[in-house]
Amino acid sequence: MSHSESSLIQNYVRKTPKSRALYERAKSVFPSGVTHDARYLDPYPISVTHAQGPLKWDVDGNEYVDYFGGHGALLLGHNHPAVVEAVQQQLTKGTHYGASHELELHWAELITQMVPCAEKVRFTASGTEATMLAFRIARGFTGKNKIMRFKTHFHGWHDQVAYGAKAPVDGLPAGIPQEMTENIVLCPANDAEEAARLLQTDHDIAAIIVEPTGSSFGHVPTPPEFVSQLSALTKQHNVLLIFDEVISGFRAARGGAQEVYGISPDMATMAKAMAGGFSTGAVMGSKAIMDMMTIRSDDAEWNATQRIPHFGTFNANPIAASAGIAQLEIIRSTDAIEKANATAALIRDGMNEAIAEGELSWVTYGRFSDFHVFLNPDDLDITAADIDGARIEASVLKSVPGNLQSEFRAGWLAEGVDVISWPGGVVSSVHTLAEVDRTLTAFRALIQQFKQATTLQAV
Numbered sequence: 001m002s003h004s005e006s007s008l009i010q011n012y013v014r015k016t017p018k019s020r021a022l023y024e025r026a027k028s029v030f031p032s033g034v035t036h037d038a039r040y041l042d043p044y045p046i047s048v049t050h051a052q053g054p055l056k057w058d059v060d061g062n063e064y065v066d067y068f069g070g071h072g073a074l075l076l077g078h079n080h081p082a083v084v085e086a087v088q089q090q091l092t093k094g095t096h097y098g099a100s101h102e103l104e105l106h107w108a109e110l111i112t113q114m115v116p117c118a119e120k121v122r123f124t125a126s127g128t129e130a131t132m133l134a135f136r137i138a139r140g141f142t143g144k145n146k147i148m149r150f151k152t153h154f155h156g157w158h159d160q161v162a163y164g165a166k167a168p169v170d171g172l173p174a175g176i177p178q179e180m181t182e183n184i185v186l187c188p189a190n191d192a193e194e195a196a197r198l199l200q201t202d203h204d205i206a207a208i209i210v211e212p213t214g215s216s217f218g219h220v221p222t223p224p225e226f227v228s229q230l231s232a233l234t235k236q237h238n239v240l241l242i243f244d245e246v247i248s249g250f251r252a253a254r255g256g257a258q259e260v261y262g263i264s265p266d267m268a269t270m271a272k273a274m275a276g277g278f279s280t281g282a283v284m285g286s287k288a289i290m291d292m293m294t295i296r297s298d299d300a301e302w303n304a305t306q307r308i309p310h311f312g313t314f315n316a317n318p319i320a321a322s323a324g325i326a327q328l329e330i331i332r333s334t335d336a337i338e339k340a341n342a343t344a345a346l347i348r349d350g351m352n353e354a355i356a357e358g359e360l361s362w363v364t365y366g367r368f369s370d371f372h373v374f375l376n377p378d379d380l381d382i383t384a385a386d387i388d389g390a391r392i393e394a395s396v397l398k399s400v401p402g403n404l405q406s407e408f409r410a411g412w413l414a415e416g417v418d419v420i421s422w423p424g425g426v427v428s429s430v431h432t433l434a435e436v437d438r439t440l441t442a443f444r445a446l447i448q449q450f451k452q453a454t455t456l457q458a459v
């Protein structure tokens with residue numbers, strides 16, 4: 001049976017003719033018809049017209065419970081009234097001043113109050129820019145050239161990080177010079193022994209960057225002990241520790257995963273939940289490190305050769321800043337994070353129950369406001385505790401065939417649920433028990449369809 005003949009894909013295609021038509025148009029102006037690789041879906045993605053709270057709607061009028069969550073930005077759901085109000089007010093006062101403003105200051109002060117490692121902050125326009133800047137600061141501060149990072153961990157799409165995040169097939173993508181890789185040291189995920197060996201043998205490592213909750217917010221979980229080991233190793237070898245908290249920041253806890261683990265890294269990168277759906281990013285860290293960016297008006301030599309330069313037209317623009325202040329004030333003063341975490345736990349438990357009833361070998365896991373589904377193509381005998389305990393290799397978790405992932409996603413879309421292609425999802429503070437029920441009912445229907453499709457295939 002070819003992929004396009006799959007009954008799950010056929011259901012999806014039947015329900016989404018207008019999305020399909022828009023995709024045909026999109027293909028002529030966008031490569032692959034999309035504007036972000038992760039929004040690609042085989043045979044085509046849905047085209048959305050509007051969203052509210054935990055829901056969104058497509059051009060065909062289908063309603064979805066949304067777990068794509070603006071790629072993780074929407075911890076408070078779509079169009080939170082406080083964020084909308086702040087942005088609407090700001091729109092009438094100006095979108096870009098090309099100057100300093102009090103909003104950026106207020107926003108940064110909230111960040112320094114909430115995030116343990118953040119004494120000083122520099123805003124960027126995206127998470128990718130934040131990791132790129134953090135690497136530059138780390139090199140400037142230490143005088144060393146290399147960055148160690150972990151296979152499968154995702155840090156954006158600039159040359160230094162755009163490879164090594166996939167498994168099992170992974171190479172150097174076209175467009176990235178081989179020489180660039182000389183300054184990147186790739187270590188297997190969660191392998192503290194190998195990290196220690198690399199640090200002992202290579203004295204040109206400036207920093208280690210890690211997604212502290214695991215790659216893609218825990219798709220390949222990182223055990224907390226590993227993060228502690230990295231903290232000890234970096235101190236021992238005089239290497240900086242960077243937490244990439246672009247997803248976990250203001251989501252795993254008010255102060256990010258660093259608050260959960262009680263480990264303050266030298267620097268952290270954040271984005272997504274920091275501005276409730278507007279373009280943003282930031283690097284934060286100790287004064288001594290961040291002051292590598294300081295302009296010294298009386299020291300041209302320092303400015304030209306030692307200080308870290310940084311620009312960016314949209315850094316801390318007033319619209320993102322107004323949204324960010326509204327979002328962070330709510331995250332700081334309410335139980336939004338705890339609510340999202342609790343709802344995600346209900347979803348994970350309910351999905352695992354449904355999987356057990358359906359006698360499938362899939363596993364749903366996660367730790368915070370997330371759920372990840374391992375579609376277990378080889379029917380391995382493993383549990384959520386095995387995966388959350390990081391006892392399952394990254395190569396296994398990331399080896400689910402693409403067509404199975406597409407069927408799962410398209411099949412669940414046809415039942416009214418949108419998830420990220422891992423597959424998995426991020427949960428907001430405004431997903432209620434009603435959405436949980438809908439999600440689990442849709443998941444049970446999806447399981448039945450998978451079983452029917454497999455039976456048909458076997459016949």
Ligand code: PMP
Binds near residue numbers: 126129155244247
């Ligand atoms: N780091 C991590 C951990 C991420 O999840 C992402 C985005 N998915 C990035 C960096 C890149 O952020 P952006 O998409 O804002 O460039």
